[in-house]
Amino acid sequence: MNKCIYCNAEITEKSNEHIIHSALGSSLQSNKIICKECNNYFSTKESGYIDNKFVEQFAVIRNLLNIRSDRGKMPPIIKKIEHEGSAILLEPGGKFAYQKSKREEMKDEEGNIKFKISAPNLEKAKEQLKHVQKQYGKGFSSINAVSRKTYINKPIDLELSIGGEESTKAVAKILYNFIHYLDRESIITLPNIDWSSTQNYLRYSKDIDNRSTGIDYVNPLPYLIPEEDLANYVFISGSKHQKLIYGHVIVFGHIYFSAIIHNEYEGIDFSYGVRQPIDTKREEIFLKLKKQKFNPDVIRDKENYLVENIEGMKSSLNKILNIYAERSKKEELDKIISQAISEVFKGYEGAYINPEHIQKLSAKVAKDFVDWRYRIDSEVPIELKDELEE
Template sequence: MKNKCFLCPPEFNNLEFDLEHIIPNSIGGRLKSDLIICKTCNNDFGHNLEISIAKQFDVICTTLNIKRERNEPPKIKLKTKEHADDFTIFPGGKTERSIKTRKIGNKEYLIYYSSLSELEKLKTQISKNREIVSEKEITEGIPGEVQKFHTLLFGFSTGNRTSYRAIAKMAAFYYLYCGGLPELIHPISGYIKGIYAANIVFPYSPESYINPPPNLENIQHTIFLTGDFETKLLWAYIELFNTFSYAIILNRNYIGPNIKSNYSINVMTGEQSTTFPPIEPKLPQKPLKNYIPDMQCRWKYLAKLVNQKLFFHNIGYKLGNDMYDYTKGTIIDEKIAEDLSNKLFSNEGSGFQSI
């Protein structure tokens, strides 16, 4: 990139560049450059696009505690399937009720607590509101016991139009990071800024994914870039969390040199690699929109990991009721937690949404 912001209009020549992540740091990206975008454009466009992509994947990033360079993923709220109650989800998957007390009758309260000291604190709070707390509080089980597992509602999406612009920005900026000529992809800048709509980004599920299904030690983001002078095509394949995959058409009349480049990062460990995958993605032949059902099959692996993380915070507690093959009083260890999580996930399933 030669002293020109990629997103600035041609008549501008802003030299005050800003450090920009190729893949947003909010979803675990580390690769960055300070020679692509100026501070003004980053404030006007970059931050809004990053907010959109971070929101799309907030359940994954917070529950799995996806590594960032600074700060932890934010706390988020999910609702339960049973009562639509709010639960706060902390980085790593720990859950806590957002509202611990609920009035259910004349001077009767439903109180949720995890320790006797917390119960006394909640009773004191109710008393401060000039309510008399009777000795008939209805509680959600005995501290140290799990009476019921709540089904927290979450879903995945291929993204909306703003998310697609963020995906296009990742592909374009990676091309520039690799030394590509900005004039060969300059029309993409208008799409990234939201000036016009175009068929540039498509959900795409290849016959063979670059990465294996995600697990708690290996969750990767990958960008694979290909420019071919003979076919006149410059395109990128982006795979996020080993799961959400997209084809991005950067130029359908490419006249630059042949280029092939690959970058991946394990967002659980921070390890980065430029090693080429054993199977290179190919631009699909059938209509790209037909790949969403295939992608949804891949989503189930990731949904299962999220569900497992949310469940694992019950380790060390005793079952307050019989559940599947386990009797009341069974202490939940890691093996039992994984088994119960899998059975609950199989019965409850998860919802998917494509836009």
């Protein structure tokens, strides 16, 4: 029977532990490494919520890239964003939306009551109109409604804070889980190792000054990650010469961490890794990785490497944002083309496309793309009264 890697108790009741957090789009997990009690511990205040705090750092990135958990749970909506005096939301996929509807009551020169309603979507607009109807009755002389596509033209500050002792402690936990996953799945055979120091650090919050984990853009990776890759990676290595078991955790292909989980290792050299794409439930175990010498000072003496790591993090975040920008452009263009085709060929049942269709389609796609690309607001009339009567 397997023993829990955190408390050494026999695992009598199986409990699934994700090697890489599910909220980061990964599905790799094991029910052979942790007991239920220890698994529950890591979701309590006593543990410092290290798993949650690690994942929460990437909320904005998860939102922009629309990364779902392995069970399909949507990424978080980013709230508390202000734009020109209005509260807005960042919905999954990087879509901005106004948080609240507005209803403004006015009177014209003849004393007639008018309402101006603005809402983030059509359903919210209908709700506001129903409130007005309930208050004043349905005897409106007219209802004029437009769907206005508006864009945010000014920069918006989105908070992104990565690092810190509690959250990077989760990096050591990922590596500790991974090496035992490899062992329990018979991918490697670990020698008899005293893990008490790592257990005390992760499970019992002792040695809280441990600094052998953190952001690391200095040590080379044992695998060349493609520029456009957004997969999650975990690399674990053992060096008899350095007496270290250490590894790297790469989030979304560009955000690098490393940690030492044992500093008295005397076994044979090894190096393994896993690649977990964010859009599939497939993982790839790497059995052969480049052997790289690891510089432990990068994470033990963080101040001396602070500038290099900050610059590396900036560069990585820019790469992720560029990937997001290209994805959103393609997504928007696909949507524009689809809508244009639907509009131009609405009700058309002919067998052939004529030059007039092509001209209308080209003009529609060009206009909508220019509006989107250069942030030009546009309005389309809506028969809101008819929809309400239905």
